[in-house]
Amino acid sequence: MSAQPCDLPARPEMLRAVLDRDGSCDGLFYFAVTTTGIFCRPSCPSRRPRPEHMEFYPTPGEALFAGFRPCARCRPLDPQTGAPDWARGLIERVEADPTRRVTDGDLRRDGIDPTAARRYFKREFGMTFQAYTRARRLGSAFAAIKAGGSLDDASLDHDWESPSGFREAFRKAVGAPPGAARSAECIRLAWIDTPLGPMAAGATEKALCLLEFTDRRMLEAQLDDLRRRFGLPLLPAESPLLADLRGQLAEYFASRRRQFDVPLTCPGTEFQMRVWAALQRIPYGETWSYAELARAVGRPTAVRAVGNANGLNRIAILIPCHRVIQADGGLGGYGGGLWRKLRLLETEGAA
Ligand SMILES: [Zn+2]
Structure with a gap:
């Protein structure tokens, strides 16, 4: 099996999209061709192989790790097209007015399949499109109330069906009534x-x-x-x-910044926090081995535990766990995918 089926649309649906060169499915999955060793976006203009020679992957990273090369025509790794146009447009639409509801009917009128939107958001953002816009409206209402706005205004301004519906949704999401937003943190x-x-x-x-x-x-x-x-x-x-x-x-x-100037908070066990602090001492453009990291936290024999703490880092890039590699120069692991670790090290001139 190429991937967990739950991450992918049904196979007949993917085959249909590939045969139709359906651009609205770009970003939802990638297809790989076993006879050529190349993987593509659904909209790729290239000739189509027979269905039995196709495999499907939810992300470019997984296709790469299954041994396929990115297609030179549709460039599935190309950064400019990381999010498909329709998804980018949808996010821009929500951000342009986060207080507005966007129904499935609105999506269809824009030529977007609500199922595709649901699936794409679920995979990229960990929640469906509807859950995302609902939560986005709540977040915006939360900010309005915190800034001193009234509850009823917040409910009306955020396109809620009714004030009671708003209160209920708020209580469910925040675990407190909307009035608590004035003093609450999120x-x-x-x-x-x-x-x-x-x-x-x-x-x-x-x-x-x-x-x-x-x-x-x-x-x-x-x-x-x-x-x-x-x-x-x-x-x-x-x-x-x-x-x-x-x-x-x-x-x-853009290789125009080597250090970040954003306050961080990363609670963990005492040991984890020592590892995460040590990671922040690895200079830009350099790499340490797991053994060097273990020595830096004063536990030279705890290489495995140090590796585990490294993998549990919640703040990628700013706490540069990607700068830890194997002693023999191998990349080691990376939660975000090894191809990303490699690209991060390339960005820093360390690969
Ligand atoms: Zn292609």
């Missing part, structure tokens, strides 16, 4: 497009607590862990800190 979640794919970022009022590539199967579990660990609701919302981070990441990927 973790704001935002998605940041990068040349290596979208990342989920989470921040409290004061510090960044999550930065992770979103096609990780672990993302949903990680969001749950975050909710429990901080005892705070997660709501899609923007904040000045997240805007700073977005700008700094863009500079980093």
Whole structure:
């Protein structure tokens, strides 16, 4: 089997999309051709192989690791087209007015299949499109109430069916009535497009607590862990800190930034926190072996435990766990996929 079926549309649906060169399925899956060893986006203009020579993968990373090369025509790794146009347009539409509801009917009128939207958001953002816009409206209402707005205004301004429906949705998401928002704190979640794919970022009022590539199967579990660990609701919302981070990441990927200037919070066991602090001492453009990292935390024999703590890092790139490689120069592991680790090290001139 090429991948877990739950990550992919049904096979007949994928075959249909590939034969139709259906661009609305770009980003939902990739097809690989066993006879040529190449993988493509569904919309690729290339000739189609026989169905029995096709394999399907949910992400480019998985196709690469199954041994396929990216197609030179549709360039499935090309950073400019990381998110398909329709999904990018949809995200822009929500961000242009986060207070508005977007129904399945609205999607269809825009030529977007609601099932495709649901599946794409579920995979990239860990929630369906409808759950995303609902949560985004709640996050925006949360901010409005916190800034001193009235509950009824918040419910009306955010396109809720009724004030009682709003109160109920709010209570369910936040675990407290809307009035509590005035004093309450939440973790704001935002998605940041990068040349290596979208990342989920989470921040409290004061510090960044999550930065992770979103096609990780672990993302949903990680969001749950975050909710429990901080005892705070997660709501899609923007904040000045997240805007700073977005700008700094863009500079980093353009090789114009070597250090980040965003406050971090990463609670863990005492040992984990020592490992994460040590990671931040590895200079840009350099790599350490797991043994060097173990020595740096004063536990030279605990190479395996150090590796585990490295893998549990919640703040990718800023806590540079990608700078730890094997003593023989092998890449070792990376939760975001080895191809990303390699590209990060290339960006830093360390590969
Ligand atoms: Zn192609």
